[in-house]
Amino acid sequence: MNKSVNTLLFLAGGGNKKDSLKIDTSFVKSLKNKKIVYIPLALEPSINGYESCFDWISSTISDRLTGEFVDISMWTDLNNKKESDLNNFDAIYIGGGNTYNLLKKIKETKFDQILINFYKNGGVVYGGSAGAIICGYNIATVSEENKISYSNSHGLNLVNDYSILCHYTKDQENKVFKYIKENKMPVIGIPEKSGLIIKNGHIGSVVGYEPIYIFNIDCSVKIVNFDENISI
């Protein structure tokens, strides 16, 4: 990563609008020009296409604002997208849904490298649920979602080789240990009412209403409370 560039990554646990209030507010405050791209591709289009997704994102983002306006673009087709298409945007917001479907669409269109370059060049990235999980090292933390037999589970690896598990609850501990045993890689468990903001690739701040869980490769667990920082 270019050391002179400041990077900012938001990972939300996947809860509802109320749960993600704090991380969403921090995200909106970070937007210099108030212009974002929203990618809803973890969801399949409904009978109305992606219209309800646009309703959701505009409501989620605008509820975090007082007197300001965020210009939202929604990209539902990543084919032929170029890095320069992102020139005028502050951030990419990757929404939740099926993690494997999302990663497949991003990789097959070669948007993964565009996204990584955008981030490394100072663009803000927000991932909610599936959107957060693909930012990790490997998405096999949610292998049960692989209904499409997608063989490439390598994520974007924006979190220093950590994999991410959203909607984390205590009863998923054994599932995480199993993943660590098989992959020999650490995991961050983020509950729905929590989120993690990572600055410059390694300074993590927990925001929300619950702690997050850092699982190391020796299966030790570090609990980081909200409003605390951690070095990733």
Place this chain on the structure above:
Amino acid sequence: MKEVCVFFVKEASNNNLDLCGKKNNYLPENKGTEIVDLYQVCFENFLETNELRPSDNDLYIKTSTTGCNLVTEGEQNNKSNLETLKLLNNPFFLKNIFTQLGFNSIEPLPIVNAKGNTLFVSAGVQIIDDIIHNDGIITEKPKFVIQPVLRTQYIDGVSEGSSTSFINISTEAVNIDPKEHFCFLQQWLKIFIDLGMEKDKFTFKSRHIDKTWGNKTFNGFELFIYYDGLEIGDGSFNYNVAQNTRGDINFSDIGFGLERVKWILSGGSYFDTFTTVYKNQLTLPSLAYANTLSLLSGSGLKPSNKEYGYRFRLFSKRFVDEVKGKCFELDNLFNENYKYWSNWTKLQISESESLSIIRKENSRNFNRLLLDELLKKFNDVNLDINLPTNEIIKRLSHTSVDTKTLEETINNLNYKK
């Protein structure tokens, strides 16, 4: 065209009660496998009747297809097509045809969708929203609607053939036999062919998928309909739609973009189908955004930072980003767009009121554009963007912005004082 109407009158009189000469033999048990089998048989009959054969990836083409690409530039098509266009611009033309075929022609929903599960109406199928989501009363007659729709998802993809709002002409029917679904589809095809479209240029693509609509998930067959390679509509047959107080239902939804059909018949630009003023002077996105703004404003919507009003503000901002200071000189465009929509739906406010609201919001967004530009060099220009633009410019003379820079910036943004 008179003959077209006569043909359909005959068709309707022969099939007065059952639309297609077949009694409704829909299975109340609604077993998925039976529906699938029946659909397949009907689909095969449809292919055979229309002399279609599969090519690759479920694409069905005419056995004698001799396709050529649509002409998007140059002169408009021949005189008879122009006559047809006149008919299509008359809302009663299609309404009469479908009424005579036994459909219940219903009024479109207001674009602002107060009761549904999206903020705005984005498809004709939403006229049966109450049946699908609230166990609303199922009427025997199939419905026909000419529905203005908003598609914000296309805001960054405006191009020839694709806009952010358009007219969706559709037929909707609940609890019918797949045979009737294909019969409706056949009737649509007959209408298009009688309007002058060439049978050999139609192709179809099918798929079977799991679908969602609000909190409902169900199964469905989709048949995408192309004319000369351009998608003009689709026909879907959906089943296993769970209900709260009754057994599962199915529904047929066949819809087309009216402007696309008119575009095919007219040639030229897709945007000529709703805008004639400022032709070739404005970008395609600006024409799309202006048309959408007129629909939203005419529907009584007010701009704001949240919910429904957010969409108004977004389209105005995008419009001003495209045309910049010219936004103050385009009243005729908005007036023409207002008239276009009022031909198809009952708008809530007058043309002059609608224009006034659009002008005010465009002015606000132009002020933002101007101040953002000046903020790059001066830090004391945080003025209230809700002020009139001439007042903003007046107040800027009391900031650190020098007269030369201000004049240059205003000129670069095409603003005429």
